[in-house]
Amino acid sequence: SKAKLFDENTDTKTSFKDVAGLEGAKEEVQEIVDFLKFPEKYTALGGKIPKGALLVGPPGTGKTLLAKAVAGEAKVPFFSLSGSDFVEMFVGVGASRVRDLFKQAKEKSPSIIFIDEIDAIGRARGKNNFSGSNDERENTLNQLLTEMDGFGTNTNVIVLAATNRADVLDSALMRAGRFDRQIYVDLPDVRERKEIFEVHLRPLKKEETLDIDFLAKQTPGFSGADIANVCNEAALIAARNGKKAVNKQDFLDAVDRIVGGLEKKNKIIT
Numbered sequence: 278s279k280a281k282l283f284d285e286n287t288d289t290k291t292s293f294k295d296v297a298g299l300e301g302a303k304e305e306v307q308e309i310v311d312f313l314k315f316p317e318k319y320t321a322l323g324g325k326i327p328k329g330a331l332l333v334g335p336p337g338t339g340k341t342l343l344a345k346a347v348a349g350e351a352k353v354p355f356f357s358l359s360g361s362d363f364v365e366m367f368v369g370v371g372a373s374r375v376r377d378l379f380k381q382a383k384e385k386s387p388s389i390i391f392i393d394e395i396d397a398i399g400r401a402r403g404k405n406n407f408s409g410s411n412d413e414r415e416n417t418l419n420q421l422l423t424e425m426d427g428f429g430t431n432t433n434v435i436v437l438a439a440t441n442r443a444d445v446l447d448s449a450l451m452r453a454g455r456f457d458r459q460i461y462v463d464l465p466d467v468r469e470r471k472e473i474f475e476v477h478l479r480p481l482k483k484e485e486t487l488d489i490d491f492l493a494k495q496t497p498g499f500s501g502a503d504i505a506n507v508c509n510e511a512a513l514i515a516a517r518n519g520k521k522a523v524n525k526q527d528f529l530d531a532v533d534r535i536v537g538g539l540e541k542k543n544k545i546i547t
């Protein structure tokens with residue numbers, strides 16, 4: 278089957294309500310929402326609206342969710358692609374995909390472009406240059422830099438990119454007028470985990486007495502994605518056992534299962 282160019286999402290139903298915790302990050306992206314909704318308010322005084330921001334943090338902490346929520350709050354279309362797709366699927370055509378993506382986003386502006394795993398294309402150039410595919414990656418990265426420089430300050434396309442390795446990125450990406458803002462999206466603390474549980478417990482039939490503080494305390498080091506997984510897994514475990522509502526034990530079993538999976542993934546031996 279033919280690989281997709283990129284995703285375009287015009288349903289703007291994701292909002293800041295779907296993003297639990299991350300108060301600081303939400304405050305910072307609120308400004309981006311405002312740029313998209315009321316650009317004249319900023320340009321009237323001669324200011325230049327930023328073109329890009331980098332969302333930096335560990336996997337599963339809500340970077341994609343936050344970017345979608347920015348588009349949802351501003352009611353603008355969301356164009357997205359993943360850096361790893363470029364490297365794996367688009368050999369020979371990375372640069373033209375980037376050009377098409379920006380063209381589409383400009384035509385539908387105001388809009389958001391979201392590049393997940395930007396490190397896959399944005400690693401510092403001229404390092405580890407052992408294989409031919411690196412030229413491909415550099416061409417793609419150069420096109421991205423060209424596009425970001427090319428669109429004027431009144432284009433009203435904002436590019437958000439996510440990475441968990443800001444340290445490996447080419448410094449050219451972070452230069453003024455490109456991804457010159459970094460927004461940190463960290464693992465949740467116990468209070469934030471409680472809020473994330475509240476979001477993901479909403480659709481579940483659970484026992485009235487379920488103690489959410491307890492669940493938050495049982496899940497140190499869990500990301501938002503891990504918590505979403507726990508909630509879903511708990512519902513499946515309860516259903517498998519023929520229960521009418523999900524209870525504390527189902528959550529504990531789900532936590533054990535997710536911890537087991539995480540340990541395998543991280544090769545932690547206990």
Ligand code: ATP
Pocket residue numbers: 295296297298299335336337338339340341342343393439441473476500501502503505
């Ligand atoms: P990756 O770096 O692996 O791409 P990410 O930081 O982009 O991860 P998301 O894809 O946004 O993470 O998160 C995956 C899912 O986890 C979300 O769709 C959501 O269900 C849940 N999730 C993560 N963080 C949060 C949060 N802060 N609030 C509510 N749900 C969250």
